[in-house]
Amino acid sequence: MMAKVLMKGNEVIAEAAVHAGCRYLFSYPITPQSELVAYMAKRLPEVGGLFLQAESEIAAINMVYGASSAGARVMTSSSSPGISLKQEGISYLAGSELPAVIVNVMRGGPGLGGIQPGQADYFQATKGGGHGDYHAPVLAPATLQEIVDLMQDAFDIADRYRTPVYLLGDGMLGQMMEPVEFKERAQMDLGPKDWATTATRGDERKVTNSLFLDPQELEEHNHRLQAKYKSIMENEVRYDTYLTDDADYIVVAFGTVSRIARNAIKKARDNGLKAGLIRPVSLWPFPEKPFIDTRDKVKAYLTVEMNAGQMVEDVRLQVEGRSPVYFYGRTGGMIPNSDEIYAQIFAIAGGDE
Amino acid sequence: MELVFQKTTGLTDKPTGYCPGCTHGIIHRLVAEVMEEMGILEDTVGVASVGCSVLAYEYFNCDMTQAAHGRAPAVATGLKRVLKDKFVFTYQGDGDLASIGTAEVVHAAARGENITVIFVNNAIYGMTGGQMAPTSLVGQVTATSPFGRDKTVQGSPIRVSELLATLDGAAYIERVSTHDVPNINKAKRAIRKAFETQKKGLGFSLVELLSSCTTNWGLDPVESLNWIKEQMVPVYPLGVYKDVGGGRK
Numbered sequence: 346m347m348a349k350v351l352m353k354g355n356e357v358i359a360e361a362a363v364h365a366g367c368r369y370l371f372s373y374p375i376t377p378q379s380e381l382v383a384y385m386a387k388r389l390p391e392v393g394g395l396f397l398q399a400e401s402e403i404a405a406i407n408m409v410y411g412a413s414s415a416g417a418r419v420m421t422s423s424s425s426p427g428i429s430l431k432q433e434g435i436s437y438l439a440g441s442e443l444p445a446v447i448v449n450v451m452r453g454g455p456g457l458g459g460i461q462p463g464q465a466d467y468f469q470a471t472k473g474g475g476h477g478d479y480h481a482p483v484l485a486p487a488t489l490q491e492i493v494d495l496m497q498d499a500f501d502i503a504d505r506y507r508t509p510v511y512l513l514g515d516g517m518l519g520q521m522m523e524p525v526e527f528k529e530r531a532q533m534d535l536g537p538k539d540w541a542t543t544a545t546r547g548d549e550r551k552v553t554n555s556l557f558l559d560p561q562e563l564e565e566h567n568h569r570l571q572a573k574y575k576s577i578m579e580n581e582v583r584y585d586t587y588l589t590d591d592a593d594y595i596v597v598a599f600g601t602v603s604r605i606a607r608n609a610i611k612k613a614r615d616n617g618l619k620a621g622l623i624r625p626v627s628l629w630p631f632p633e634k635p636f637i638d639t640r641d642k643v644k645a646y647l648t649v650e651m652n653a654g655q656m657v658e659d660v661r662l663q664v665e666g667r668s669p670v671y672f673y674g675r676t677g678g679m680i681p682n683s684d685e686i687y688a689q690i691f692a693i694a695g696g697d698e
Numbered sequence: 699m700e701l702v703f704q705k706t707t708g709l710t711d712k713p714t715g716y717c718p719g720c721t722h723g724i725i726h727r728l729v730a731e732v733m734e735e736m737g738i739l740e741d742t743v744g745v746a747s748v749g750c751s752v753l754a755y756e757y758f759n760c761d762m763t764q765a766a767h768g769r770a771p772a773v774a775t776g777l778k779r780v781l782k783d784k785f786v787f788t789y790q791g792d793g794d795l796a797s798i799g800t801a802e803v804v805h806a807a808a809r810g811e812n813i814t815v816i817f818v819n820n821a822i823y824g825m826t827g828g829q830m831a832p833t834s835l836v837g838q839v840t841a842t843s844p845f846g847r848d849k850t851v852q853g854s855p856i857r858v859s860e861l862l863a864t865l866d867g868a869a870y871i872e873r874v875s876t877h878d879v880p881n882i883n884k885a886k887r888a889i890r891k892a893f894e895t896q897k898k899g900l901g902f903s904l905v906e907l908l909s910s911c912t913t914n915w916g917l918d919p920v921e922s923l924n925w926i927k928e929q930m931v932p933v934y935p936l937g938v939y940k941d942v943g944g945g946r947k
Binding site for chain 2: 369371395397399400401403404405407408409410411412413414415416417419433434437441542543544545546550551552553554555556
């Protein structure tokens, strides 16, 4: 067993990707994920891989497209404004059914925004982002250890379903330091990449492509994609709950915010308020079960995000109006603290400000 | 009976959708013949771009992928960095390469990516219906320059071969034409040289082929070939712009 090591979040993302079999990273410099590419520039050559600094985010995601088409385990990393530039390429990856992992260490927006942590790219990541009918699975770790555990899943899901997958973190996760352990883990059972354009022809030449000029063919292609998304929704939902069994008030939060929410929940419990937490880990597919299990029992939900209210829309869809759903958010790189969240729970419970 | 001509095995049996008189078909055949003659059809991945040649992945009888508009050199970079011992080429038009994809081709050349770019320059956007391209000639009437390209408004044509030849990573750059048989034969030799450059690992190679667009130029096939010769060649001089491997000039 490997000992725990103290590492910075961005470096953990990089090392976890290497452990998951990633051998190619194509990225363009952007804060706050800079340590990730610097780490990979040194690390990938040690394992026979390659980091290539692209001339733009657009080029980077298209290099990913080429490397993925060639059958490689490949990743790109960026932060919010850079992820916007990659959307064209992500749509093409989805359309051509090419696996890849896209890391977004989110910062505040819109526009150039700022460089402090944010969660404002939830809509972009979970609702398609680029043009056309597609989804990409989105995994949102809350701790550095969870990055290690989810990175293997991210690459395996990408390969199994031939889809781009997001690892969605934020600047806080990228910059914090925590002890982590890299446990060796078996891959999912994945077949050979017999679709890849490796120029090693077997029976027939290989083509990767997202163009279907015949509308009937394109609809059939879309039906295949939708069937795949249905399978992902059935098999790849991930979430975590904390003290929800007897909870009257459930906080819903993902990523780093969920850790702050836990402290608020402890404080609420100390003050006689039965609070709990639902933490979606896969933001798409969005978990249904923890809401089905609780929505007829709780007095209210409180969604807390570092944005102006994005995941709260998915929470409302799952709650189906059976309980009130409140929202508390901070934006622009401001981080909600546990006292603020506790104050929200206290107010929802009918307490005086 | 003696067999005197056979279609190259470098092309599939799929009929192309190109207009009568368009030289894309000739250029496809030249690239395919070179791959067949070098025996590399099973060692090559081609990258189709966006434009009239978007369906090139159905025509070339090798592994193929299809790239977003202008991004073929970046896609080819990803392919080649993984498949170091294989041949990778892109097939791009002038709107794709010299307008929306300018950054990608310049940086692929600057990095000395060991790929081959087949650049088809017909001075117009074909597939979308004859809009002005960055390579359209001054005075050329197009759907989006109805009074003729005015260089004080729309600027002057980009000479891609000359531009890329200034970069250290570019190993072989030649501009050829397709307006008559001697030039078509020269074009084939240039394409062969480009693939040989890649085989030797010398770096980035590009062949710019002056090509026709009968439909959007509004000319018949013979007039179109004459237009290449009389109007395009003076603006886009033919020749070798870079050859680090030495050889023919």
